[in-house]
Amino acid sequence: MFFKLLSVMELQDILDEIPALDHEEVDLDEALGRVLSRDIFSPEDLPPFSRSTMDGYALRARDTFGASESEPALFTLDGCVSMGSMPDDIFIRPGGAVRIWTGGALPANADAVVMQEYVSALDQATIEVFRAVAPFENVIQQGEDIRSGEQVLEAGTRLRPQELGLLAGLGITSVPVYRKPLVAIISTGDELVSPRQKPGAGQIRDINTTTLSALCREAGARVTALGIARDAQHELRSLCNTAVEKGADVILVSGGSSVGRRDFTLEVFESLPDARVLAHGVAVKPGKPTIVAVSGKSIFFGLPGHVASAIVVFYLFVRRALLGLGGQRQSTDLPGATARLKRNISSASGRQEYIRVRLEKDSRGVLWAEPVFGKSGLIRSLVRSDGLLVVPRDCEGMDQGEVAEVILLR
Amino acid sequence: MFFKLLSVMELQDILDEIPALDHEEVDLDEALGRVLSRDIFSPEDLPPFSRSTMDGYALRARDTFGASESEPALFTLDGCVSMGSMPDDIFIRPGGAVRIWTGGALPANADAVVMQEYVSALDQATIEVFRAVAPFENVIQQGEDIRSGEQVLEAGTRLRPQELGLLAGLGITSVPVYRKPLVAIISTGDELVSPRQKPGAGQIRDINTTTLSALCREAGARVTALGIARDAQHELRSLCNTAVEKGADVILVSGGSSVGRRDFTLEVFESLPDARVLAHGVAVKPGKPTIVAVSGKSIFFGLPGHVASAIVVFYLFVRRALLGLGGQRQSTDLPGATARLKRNISSASGRQEYIRVRLEKDSRGVLWAEPVFGKSGLIRSLVRSDGLLVVPRDCEGMDQGEVAEVILLR
Numbered sequence: 001m002f003f004k005l006l007s008v009m010e011l012q013d014i015l016d017e018i019p020a021l022d023h024e025e026v027d028l029d030e031a032l033g034r035v036l037s038r039d040i041f042s043p044e045d046l047p048p049f050s051r052s053t054m055d056g057y058a059l060r061a062r063d064t065f066g067a068s069e070s071e072p073a074l075f076t077l078d079g080c081v082s083m084g085s086m087p088d089d090i091f092i093r094p095g096g097a098v099r100i101w102t103g104g105a106l107p108a109n110a111d112a113v114v115m116q117e118y119v120s121a122l123d124q125a126t127i128e129v130f131r132a133v134a135p136f137e138n139v140i141q142q143g144e145d146i147r148s149g150e151q152v153l154e155a156g157t158r159l160r161p162q163e164l165g166l167l168a169g170l171g172i173t174s175v176p177v178y179r180k181p182l183v184a185i186i187s188t189g190d191e192l193v194s195p196r197q198k199p200g201a202g203q204i205r206d207i208n209t210t211t212l213s214a215l216c217r218e219a220g221a222r223v224t225a226l227g228i229a230r231d232a233q234h235e236l237r238s239l240c241n242t243a244v245e246k247g248a249d250v251i252l253v254s255g256g257s258s259v260g261r262r263d264f265t266l267e268v269f270e271s272l273p274d275a276r277v278l279a280h281g282v283a284v285k286p287g288k289p290t291i292v293a294v295s296g297k298s299i300f301f302g303l304p305g306h307v308a309s310a311i312v313v314f315y316l317f318v319r320r321a322l323l324g325l326g327g328q329r330q331s332t333d334l335p336g337a338t339a340r341l342k343r344n345i346s347s348a349s350g351r352q353e354y355i356r357v358r359l360e361k362d363s364r365g366v367l368w369a370e371p372v373f374g375k376s377g378l379i380r381s382l383v384r385s386d387g388l389l390v391v392p393r394d395c396e397g398m399d400q401g402e403v404a405e406v407i408l409l410r
Numbered sequence: 411m412f413f414k415l416l417s418v419m420e421l422q423d424i425l426d427e428i429p430a431l432d433h434e435e436v437d438l439d440e441a442l443g444r445v446l447s448r449d450i451f452s453p454e455d456l457p458p459f460s461r462s463t464m465d466g467y468a469l470r471a472r473d474t475f476g477a478s479e480s481e482p483a484l485f486t487l488d489g490c491v492s493m494g495s496m497p498d499d500i501f502i503r504p505g506g507a508v509r510i511w512t513g514g515a516l517p518a519n520a521d522a523v524v525m526q527e528y529v530s531a532l533d534q535a536t537i538e539v540f541r542a543v544a545p546f547e548n549v550i551q552q553g554e555d556i557r558s559g560e561q562v563l564e565a566g567t568r569l570r571p572q573e574l575g576l577l578a579g580l581g582i583t584s585v586p587v588y589r590k591p592l593v594a595i596i597s598t599g600d601e602l603v604s605p606r607q608k609p610g611a612g613q614i615r616d617i618n619t620t621t622l623s624a625l626c627r628e629a630g631a632r633v634t635a636l637g638i639a640r641d642a643q644h645e646l647r648s649l650c651n652t653a654v655e656k657g658a659d660v661i662l663v664s665g666g667s668s669v670g671r672r673d674f675t676l677e678v679f680e681s682l683p684d685a686r687v688l689a690h691g692v693a694v695k696p697g698k699p700t701i702v703a704v705s706g707k708s709i710f711f712g713l714p715g716h717v718a719s720a721i722v723v724f725y726l727f728v729r730r731a732l733l734g735l736g737g738q739r740q741s742t743d744l745p746g747a748t749a750r751l752k753r754n755i756s757s758a759s760g761r762q763e764y765i766r767v768r769l770e771k772d773s774r775g776v777l778w779a780e781p782v783f784g785k786s787g788l789i790r791s792l793v794r795s796d797g798l799l800v801v802p803r804d805c806e807g808m809d810q811g812e813v814a815e816v817i818l819l820r
Contacts (some may be wrong), residue, residue: 028620032628053716083641084600085610086612144785145788145790146789152790161624162721166789167605168616172605189513196581201459202495204457204579211574213439214574261512311571377555379555379576380555380576383562410570
């Protein structure tokens with residue numbers, strides 16, 4: 001079977017078509033970072049009554065018109081508004097005022113609050129006001145924040161602290177969200193052992209399972225790590241079946257950077273029920289040997305074995321698929337940073353290239369990117385990196401001082 | 411008691427002196443986002459043996475010198491390296507080569523790998539090599555990534571996926587990290603009810619507890635929400651005592667935006683055992699009424715009641731204190747974004763000012779910030795915002811197109 005290399009954007013477009021998972025209802029306290037599966041409409045006005053935003057005196061704005069430092073207006077003081085109750089018994093007559101605090105409910109026929117800084121008490125029943133206020137000054141009117149029946153949040157919104165605050169304010173304490181994708185992670189290779197095992201001669205500990213699990217969790221997914229498949233097709237096929245039985249939405253198989261293993265991973269993917277291979281090779285460096293296939297409702301990724309390459313493929317494609325499955329509108333994803341290059345870099349790969357960089361702010365607040373060199377098999381170079389700098393596909397390099405986009409490795 | 415307003419930086423400097431909490435040991439699977447409390451040294455070499463980074467043939471580099479398309483060098487093929495075992499039985503003679511795959515262990519007297527693309531088999535025992543390789547080409551040498559005994563990670567490092575990968579690679583499956591700070595959250599006000607309650611007349615639901623809890627969790631803290639203190643000193647004092655009994659490292663009291671309540675919060679803080687007030691008022695807008703006090707090992711914050719103001723104070727001061735308690739070097743915190751202003755803004759406050767903005771990338775990838783206007787009591791304006799744009803203290807505003815720093819509201 002022959003595949004032409006897809007461009008980064010072609011594969012991203014394919015992955016963007018994957019529909020979101022089904023949804024579930026979660027308590028507001030568990031909803032941080034989750035993605036709304038339905039639009040939310042407000043059941044009520046917020047605030048539910050007109051409130052003062054200052055400590056001061058509620059009155060009729062028109063009675064203050066013309067008041068100034070030199071010609072204060074006199075008001076008759078008529079009690080005070082208790083916090084947490086409606087001042088139903090208070091009626092502001094012309095020239096009357098009541099004491100009110102921040103958050104207090106405005107009496108029915110008051111329409112403004114004058115700050116206490118502009119008021120002086122003549123006696124217990126009379127105050128002088130030194131400044132005119134406009135109608136609704138220092139007041140948040142009933143429904144000014146949100147009107148009953150209004151749409152307040154859209155399906156596809158990732159819930160940040162402030163969205164949770166809004167929902168709490170409206171008394172919405174459980175919310176419909178998309179189910180979190182479940183990712184099964186498989187490493188392949190006769191040379192690999194678990195990090196908890198002592199490697200024998202010629203063996204090495206599996207780095208990818210730990211790294212990819214953490215990346216998936218950061219992207220809002222749940223993870224089941226299935227361990228290591230030996231270099232035998234039936235082992236990989238059996239672990240892929242286990243993944244599907246466990247309900248995995250996404251299966252990551254890493255270790256196929258070697259040509260032999262890549263073919264082998266492809267063959268296993270092709271043998272899955274109703275398998276459809278979406279990509280076999282992508283014009284990206286590192287990450288060219290990436291394989292993507294669909295079987296049933298599961299998406300299978302074959303990732304490079306070198307961890308630095310696997311991370312690039314994760315950020316470009318796997319993360320995107322996970323956000324899509326989780327229902328997140330891509331536009332709500334984090335903005336990447338931009339930084340200036342600290343030195344010239346060459347790129348003659350004919351592929352979009354991702355360079356590990358260390359970021360540093362200079363005294364003027366400008367972000368600079370210093371390439372971190374190192375073979376892609378070295379985990380150390382990733383630990384030294386703050387981001388992946390994007391070198392566009394058809395450029396032969398970039399110059400010192402040039403501005404480039406950076407995917408942040410948080 | 412009289413306090414001068416502290417500048418943002420003065421208060422940040424004070425908070426930066428807070429020592430980190432004690433530490434605990436956690437399993438690698440639970441360590442994502444945690445902060446190392448000790449330097450980590452490698453117990454062994456990584457990789458533990460010299461490995462091939464390509465599929466090809468291991469040989470002695472010097473035997474390939476001079477080889478080219480037109481004058482290939484001939485090699486005698488001498489078996490192949492099995493993955494996951496040491497090729498102890500293989501001895502490369504001058505002019506000899508062995509088949510090897512990516513990740514395979516180099517036989518003892520081979521020093522390079524030639525990629526299979528540059529090799530053609532003449533018969534089962536003989537290959538032609540069309541390209542010379544340098545010593546160590548396509549090889550990662552034993553200890554090239556990490557040497558035994560070398561420091562690999564520093565105390566104060568927040569563990570990202572790649573740091574976890576490194577630790578897994580070294581077989582370090584449990585790590586010493588700082589304890590997560592515990593934050594107790596208290597809202598004050600007679601007008602407040604829990605989001606789960608139906609507000610009576612003149613009452614409104616508490617937004618701050620939900621919002622601040624989520625912000626604290628995002629900053630790596632654990633949270634205990636203590637509910638609402640009525641406007642009575644003994645209620646707030648009693649909840650503060652409960653917080654200390656529960657072992658809270660940080661106590662957030664919000665709702666003191668009203669002058670009366672602010673004094674009241676200050677009085678309660680001052681009455682705590684060995685209380686020391688670190689700040690009473692900060693030159694920042696919004697956020698001026700911020701109070702910070704220390705009693706015993708606990709840090710008490712009095713935050714503005716308006717949620718949009720409370721969030722600014724959280725990002726500037728509370729988050730900083732939480733990261734410090736959690737042992738994180740401030741320099742490892744996320745870089746903020748920079749964006750260009752979409753319109754002129756004025757600022758004559760004499761205080762550092764934080765403006766809510768919506769961010770948008772134009773077709774050239776430039777980030778633009780559009781101010782989101784709205785009274786600070788409105789939660790809606792926060793939901794529309796992507797960040798807080800910083801207007802420096804002694805400027806009278808900023809012009810359209812000017813570049814400003816933005817704290818991202820993720």
